[in-house]
Amino acid sequence: MTFGMWDGVFFNLGPIPVDHLIFTEWVLIALIGIIAISATRNMQMVPRGLQNAFEAIIIFTYDFFTQLMDEEHVAKKWAPLLTSFFLFILCSNYSGLIPGAAHIEGFQPPTSNWNVTMTLAIITFFSIHIAGFSEHGAHYLSHFVSPSWAMLPLNLVEEVAHPLSLTVRLFGNIFGEEMVIAFLMFMAPFLVPSAIMGLSLLLGAIQAIVFTILSSSYIAAAAGAGH
Amino acid sequence: MGVALGAGLAVSIAGIGGGIGMGVAGGKAFEAIARQPEVGGDVRTLLFITLAFIETLTIYGLLIAFMLVGKI
Numbered sequence: 134m135t136f137g138m139w140d141g142v143f144f145n146l147g148p149i150p151v152d153h154l155i156f157t158e159w160v161l162i163a164l165i166g167i168i169a170i171s172a173t174r175n176m177q178m179v180p181r182g183l184q185n186a187f188e189a190i191i192i193f194t195y196d197f198f199t200q201l202m203d204e205e206h207v208a209k210k211w212a213p214l215l216t217s218f219f220l221f222i223l224c225s226n227y228s229g230l231i232p233g234a235a236h237i238e239g240f241q242p243p244t245s246n247w248n249v250t251m252t253l254a255i256i257t258f259f260s261i262h263i264a265g266f267s268e269h270g271a272h273y274l275s276h277f278v279s280p281s282w283a284m285l286p287l288n289l290v291e292e293v294a295h296p297l298s299l300t301v302r303l304f305g306n307i308f309g310e311e312m313v314i315a316f317l318m319f320m321a322p323f324l325v326p327s328a329i330m331g332l333s334l335l336l337g338a339i340q341a342i343v344f345t346i347l348s349s350s351y352i353a354a355a356a357g358a359g360h
Numbered sequence: 361m362g363v364a365l366g367a368g369l370a371v372s373i374a375g376i377g378g379g380i381g382m383g384v385a386g387g388k389a390f391e392a393i394a395r396q397p398e399v400g401g402d403v404r405t406l407l408f409i410t411l412a413f414i415e416t417l418t419i420y421g422l423l424i425a426f427m428l429v430g431k432i
Contacts, residue, residue: 201405298413298416301416301419301420301423302412302415302416302419305416305419305420305422305423306415306419308426309419309422309426312426339408342408343408343409343412346405346408346409346412347409347412350409
C-alpha cells in the first residue's frame, strides 16, 4: 500500500511487474490507436465521417500550437507529440469516471500515480532540450549562462523544476480528486459524489490542456529566438 | 494529534495563498477582457498558464497533507 492505494500485481512480463495501472494504460493506448487507425485506413481526397473529424482536430491543433509557439516549423514538428499527450492524459483522467472506479480496488486512473506523470514529464524534459539543440545547435548551451555566469546554478535548478512541477501538478490534481470522490463514496455513497464527479469532468480536461500548453511553451522557449 | 493538525494546516494555509493569488489574477484578466474583448483569446491562454503555476503551490501543500495523513 502506497498513499492508501492498492498495488497488486497481475502478472510478470519478464522482470517487469504488470499492475492495474500499466494494464489501464495499455487499454487506453489500444483504444486511441484503434480509433486513429480506423479513421485513416482508407483515406480519401474528400474526407467523410471519422476522417473528417480527425482532419478538423489536426488542423485545429496545428493552428493552436502555431499561435502559441510563434514559429510554424517548430509547431509542426512538435504538435503530434503534444496532441498525443493531450489525448492520452484526457482519456486517462476520464478513465477514473467509469462507474465503480475509485472505490473498487485496482481500478484507478493511471495519472493518479506519480510514476506515470513523472514518465510524461521526463518525455517533456528531453523534448525541450532536443528542440533547443536541433534549433540552435551548440549555441543552445549559451542560454544556461544568460544573462551572466552567476545565473548558471539558478538556470540548472529551473530546468529540473519544470518536469518536477509538471509531475506534481498532474499527479496532485488527479490524486486529490480521486481521494475526495473516494471519501464521499465512504461518507455518502448515494448521489452525493456525482457533484464532484461532474466537476472532475471539467478538471480532467483542464489538467490535460494545462500539461499540453505548459509543455509547448517550454519547448517554444527552448526553440525560440529569445536566446 | 500533532500530525493531523499539521496535515490540516498544510493544505489550508496553502489554499489561502493560492486562493488570493488566483482571485487577483482572474479578476485582472476579466477586467482586461472587458476593456478589450478582442484580446480575449490570448488573455485566456495566459490566464490558464498563470493559474496552473499558482495551483502548483497549493498542490504541494495538498501533497504534504496526504503524506502526513499517511503517517497517522
